[in-house]
Amino acid sequence: MPLLTRAYVIMEFFVSNQKNVVNVEDVKKIARLSRLRVEDTELQSLADDLSGILGWIEQLNEVDVDKVEPMTSAVAMKSPMRKDIVSDGDKRDQILKNAPKKDDGFFVVPRSVE
Amino acid sequence: MTDLTKYTLNDALDAMNKGEFTSEELTTAHIKACENATKLNVFITSSFEHALEAAKNSDKRRAKGNIGLIEGAPLGVKDLFCTAGVKTTAGSKILDQFEPTYESSVTSNMNSQGMVMLGKLNLDEFAMGSSNETSAYGPVINPWKKDEKLVPGGSSGGSAAAVAADLCLGATATDTGGSIRQPASFTGTVGIKPTYGRCSRWGTVAFASSLDQAGPIAKTVKDAAILLQSMAGYDEKDSTSLNIPVPNWKTSCDKSIKGQKIGIPKEYMIDGMPRDIQLLWDQGIEWLKDSGAEIIPISLPHTKYALPAYYVVAPAEASSNLARYDGMRYGLRAEGSDLNDTYSRTRTMGFGDEVKRRIMIGTYVLSAGYYDAYYLRAQKVRARIVEDFENAWHKCDTILTPTAPSAPFTLGRKVVDPVEMYLNDIFTVTTNLAGLPGISIPAGLNQDGLPLGLQVIGKALDEDNVFATASALERAANFNLKPKKWWIE
Numbered sequence: 001m002p003l004l005t006r007a008y009v010i011m012e013f014f015v016s017n018q019k020n021v022v023n024v025e026d027v028k029k030i031a032r033l034s035r036l037r038v039e040d041t042e043l044q045s046l047a048d049d050l051s052g053i054l055g056w057i058e059q060l061n062e063v064d065v066d067k068v069e070p071m072t073s074a075v076a077m078k079s080p081m082r083k084d085i086v087s088d089g090d091k092r093d094q095i096l097k098n099a100p101k102k103d104d105g106f107f108v109v110p111r112s113v114e
Numbered sequence: 115m116t117d118l119t120k121y122t123l124n125d126a127l128d129a130m131n132k133g134e135f136t137s138e139e140l141t142t143a144h145i146k147a148c149e150n151a152t153k154l155n156v157f158i159t160s161s162f163e164h165a166l167e168a169a170k171n172s173d174k175r176r177a178k179g180n181i182g183l184i185e186g187a188p189l190g191v192k193d194l195f196c197t198a199g200v201k202t203t204a205g206s207k208i209l210d211q212f213e214p215t216y217e218s219s220v221t222s223n224m225n226s227q228g229m230v231m232l233g234k235l236n237l238d239e240f241a242m243g244s245s246n247e248t249s250a251y252g253p254v255i256n257p258w259k260k261d262e263k264l265v266p267g268g269s270s271g272g273s274a275a276a277v278a279a280d281l282c283l284g285a286t287a288t289d290t291g292g293s294i295r296q297p298a299s300f301t302g303t304v305g306i307k308p309t310y311g312r313c314s315r316w317g318t319v320a321f322a323s324s325l326d327q328a329g330p331i332a333k334t335v336k337d338a339a340i341l342l343q344s345m346a347g348y349d350e351k352d353s354t355s356l357n358i359p360v361p362n363w364k365t366s367c368d369k370s371i372k373g374q375k376i377g378i379p380k381e382y383m384i385d386g387m388p389r390d391i392q393l394l395w396d397q398g399i400e401w402l403k404d405s406g407a408e409i410i411p412i413s414l415p416h417t418k419y420a421l422p423a424y425y426v427v428a429p430a431e432a433s434s435n436l437a438r439y440d441g442m443r444y445g446l447r448a449e450g451s452d453l454n455d456t457y458s459r460t461r462t463m464g465f466g467d468e469v470k471r472r473i474m475i476g477t478y479v480l481s482a483g484y485y486d487a488y489y490l491r492a493q494k495v496r497a498r499i500v501e502d503f504e505n506a507w508h509k510c511d512t513i514l515t516p517t518a519p520s521a522p523f524t525l526g527r528k529v530v531d532p533v534e535m536y537l538n539d540i541f542t543v544t545t546n547l548a549g550l551p552g553i554s555i556p557a558g559l560n561q562d563g564l565p566l567g568l569q570v571i572g573k574a575l576d577e578d579n580v581f582a583t584a585s586a587l588e589r590a591a592n593f594n595l596k597p598k599k600w601w602i603e
Contacts, residue, residue, distance in 0.1 A: 022478070026478070027474075030474045030477050030478050030481070031474065033477050033481065034433065034461075034470075034473050034474055034477045035440070035454070035457040035458045035461050036458060036461055036462050036465070036470055036473065036474065037458045037459065037462040046471075046474070049471060049532060050471075050474060050475060050478065052531060052532070052533060053425060053471075053475055053532060053533060054475070054478070054479075054488075056422060056425075056533050057422045057425055057426055057488065057492075058422075059418075059419065059422055060419055060422050060423060060426070060488075060491050060492060060495050061491070062419075063416065063419055063491075063494075063495050063498060065491060065494035065495060065497075065498065068494040068497050068498060069494070069497060070490055070493035070494045070496075070497065071493050071494070071496040071497040071500060072324075072493065075309065075310050075311050075354075075356065075549050075574055077311070077354075077356065079353060080350070080353055080357070082350065091215075094215040094216075095215075095443075097213070097215055098211070098212055098213065098214075098215075098443070098444035098445070099442075099443055099444060100441060100442075100444070100445070100446070100447035101447065107442060107443055109442050109453070110449075110450075110452060110453040110456050111452070111453065112453045
C-alpha cells in the first residue's frame, strides 16, 4: 500500500475510532459464542484489533439509508422451488469417510446430553 | 522442440486439433515445469500421475472425435473446489486430511469438457486474505521479483502464480472481494469474476455465500473466455445459480468496441494512489479512445463505503458458514473435556489468526443488539452501491478502473493494522457487493518493472462487453512480458 493512501485511511480510522468499541469482556463473550479459545494474554490485542476494524466500519453511519431496503440477493431472481422428494442417498460410507472418529456405521462424538 | 508451456490455452487447443502435439506431450511438459518450480510453493497437492492418465484418456477421446471445450488442457484448480478423491484443504489445517467423495459443480463441468487437472493450488486460508500469506501451507511466491520476494496477491495466489510461471495453461479461482482480480493484477495475468450466479457454488468451500463467485485466471482474455465458458452453467444444486444459457464468450473477444461508452468513476481517484497506477489508467483511457470508444466521466458516490460494508457482510456470512467446522463429521478434531471444549479446541487449533479474527467480527456484528446497527445497515449500504451502478449504466456500457491500489508488495511485510491489508480490495470489492462481472488484464509495468492491471466492470450478465473491452485493451497494451525463470533449480 502506498504510504499516502495508508496515512489517509489510518487517519480516517482514528477519527472515527476515538472510543474503544470492543473491550476485553466483549472479546471473551464473542470467543465463547464463536467456540474459539482465546488466551488471557491475547485478549487485549484482540480487543484492539476488533475495535480498530469495527471503528473503521462505523463510517457506514454517514450513509443515508432512510427508506432503503436491505439487499439480500446479488441478482434479482425468484427463489427456485423444487419437489420435496429424496433425490440422493445410500451413501453411508461416503458420508463417514472423513469422520475423525467412527464406529460401526456411526459418527462417534462426545457426550452431548448429561 | 518448442517449449509447450509457452502456448496460450487457445493456441494449444488449436495445435492439438491440428495434431501438432498430444495432450500427453503437453501435460508432460507442464508437469516438468511444475516439478522445477517447487520454490514458488503454488501446489498444496499435486496430482501428476492422475493428470497423465487423464491426458491419455483425452487423447483417446480426441481420436474418436469427442472433443470438449478445453479438451486435454493441463490446468490448475484452486484448493477451494472439492475434487473427488483428491485432498481439498481450503488452505486450512482444519481440512488437512479432507478427501471429498464428490466433485464441485465447476470442476465437474470442466472435467466433462476435457480438463486435465495438474493439482490443487495454494490460497489464503478459506480465501481470506490478499497476499496468500494466511495459507496454512506457507505463502506462494510471486514469479515476478525484484531483489526481494514478493507476494502474488490473494486469495487465489497459487492460481495466479502458476499461470504467470507457465506451470499450467489456466486455473480456476474464486473471488469474494477481489481474490481473482487482485492476484491477476499482481502477476501479469488475466482474471475474471463473472456475474454472481454464473458459476455454481456447489462443492466449493464457502466463505461468504452472497459474494463468492468462481472464475478463471488465464494468460489471455480469450483463454479466460474459454475457461469461463467451461466452468459456468445452471446447477439446480445451487439455489442462487442463474438458469440462463452460457454464451459463446470466445467470440466476444473479437467484437469491436467502436461507439461503446466507457465510464470513468471519479471516486476511484483516491488520494495517494501511486503515480504509475494513475498514469496507466490514463493510458488505458487513451487506448480505449483509439479503439473507437467514447469516454464518459461518471460518479459512484458510495464507493468509499464499499469496503467497510464488505467487512460487515463477508465476516458475518463467514462466521455462519464456518460454524460447520466442529470436528464431528469431517476435518480435524482436538479432543477436549466435553463437547463444547472439543468444539473450541478443534476450532482454535484448526483455524489461523485471520480466519479467527473474521469469525469473531462476524459473530459480533450478528450478535443480539448489534445486528441492526451493523449487518442490516451494511446490507442497506450495499443496496446504495447497487443503485450507484444502476445510475451509471444510464450513461455508459462498461467502466474502466485500476485493479488494485498497489503493485505486488514484499513478502512478510509487517502489517500492524488489519485494515491496511483490507485496502487491497478497494477497487474490486464494489463488483462483488453488486454482483457484477469484473475482469483484470495486465496493462503495463510500474517503475520497478512489476506488473499492474486495469479492471473492466460490466453490467450484470454482460460479460460479452466486458470481454470485448478487455480484448481491445489487451491488443493495445500488447503486454507480452514474462517474469525471468529464476525459480528453476
